[in-house]
Amino acid sequence: MTNPNDPIGLRGAVDLSSLAPRAQSPADGAAPANGGTDPLIVEADDQSFGRVLEQSKTVPVVTVLWAGFSEPSIELVDRLARLVRARQGRLLLAAVDAERSPQLVQALQAQSVPTVVALVAGQPVPLFAGSQPDEVIEQLFDQLLELGAQHGADGRIDPGAAGDEAAEPVEAPLPPLHQEAFDAIERGDYQAAETAYRTAMAQDPRDQLAVAGLAQVRLLGRLQGKSLDEIRNAAASAPEDLEAQLSVADLDLSGGHIDDAFDRLLSLFPRLDADGKTAVRERLVELFEVVGTEDPRVAVARRRLASLLY
Numbered sequence: 001m002t003n004p005n006d007p008i009g010l011r012g013a014v015d016l017s018s019l020a021p022r023a024q025s026p027a028d029g030a031a032p033a034n035g036g037t038d039p040l041i042v043e044a045d046d047q048s049f050g051r052v053l054e055q056s057k058t059v060p061v062v063t064v065l066w067a068g069f070s071e072p073s074i075e076l077v078d079r080l081a082r083l084v085r086a087r088q089g090r091l092l093l094a095a096v097d098a099e100r101s102p103q104l105v106q107a108l109q110a111q112s113v114p115t116v117v118a119l120v121a122g123q124p125v126p127l128f129a130g131s132q133p134d135e136v137i138e139q140l141f142d143q144l145l146e147l148g149a150q151h152g153a154d155g156r157i158d159p160g161a162a163g164d165e166a167a168e169p170v171e172a173p174l175p176p177l178h179q180e181a182f183d184a185i186e187r188g189d190y191q192a193a194e195t196a197y198r199t200a201m202a203q204d205p206r207d208q209l210a211v212a213g214l215a216q217v218r219l220l221g222r223l224q225g226k227s228l229d230e231i232r233n234a235a236a237s238a239p240e241d242l243e244a245q246l247s248v249a250d251l252d253l254s255g256g257h258i259d260d261a262f263d264r265l266l267s268l269f270p271r272l273d274a275d276g277k278t279a280v281r282e283r284l285v286e287l288f289e290v291v292g293t294e295d296p297r298v299a300v301a302r303r304r305l306a307s308l309l310y
Helices: 017-024 049-055 071-085 102-107 134-150 163-167 176-186 190-203 208-223 228-237 242-254 258-271 274-291 296-309
Strands: 041-044 061-066 092-097 115-120 123-129
Touching: 041 049, 041 071, 049 061, 049 092, 061 071, 071 092, 071 134, 115 134, 123 134, 176 190, 176 208, 190 208, 208 242, 208 274, 228 242, 242 258, 242 274, 258 274, 258 296, 274 296
Parallel strands: 041 092, 061 092
Antiparallel strands: 061 115, 115 123
């Protein structure tokens, strides 16, 4: 169980990516429980969980796996519903019948019911198995809301809404500089977006969303105007050319080939001079921010980089 006295964080060990595409299908929306009358409590299963993942990008979602044969799990669902309602739309509860959702049971690595796992920005946060007192759950919810704020999942669901309208969380507005950067990205002005993120970081050096946003927009800017064939041909014809290898690593990462991007640069690193090693290290640190520092692939690459440095 997560110790409520220790900060909780996003966990990368559980891969829910296979369930995410279902969020694109309107027919697969997670249906609110109680006939759709409670917007803060939804029922979910293997087919509808993609929708829950999408909602977790706006508010943290407390997911409880229960079963009809387990009276403690039924009792816990009722208590969690009460505690989630008390948060007035800042949390959502997804109740999953474990007997009807074998894929979720496996994906969430549940060994028993009840098991409670939160979702923040599409990533799982294991909370506890079995039952816990209300005061422990309240402490975990406090930490969960803090984590949600750190990852942009700090919106709110209207507790008074019902039906289809209730299923849509209300997104919190972006801070002005973040909105400015987003608008610039929308129109393809990556330089303006970079300037907005840098200003946000100057105003608040702890603004991790601005740090990640800057890394992402710099990646987009480096790839702008270049074709896939151009980048790959340049890297293949000049395997020792640092700029060519940096570019193809950018391309790999933007296409989702994250391990390939990291391996390319880490394999090149030992053969470079001091300036080249500095350039690769700085690029890797930037790519780590693009992927997300909680991602397990980043942790592996970071350890490998540290071993090369020291």
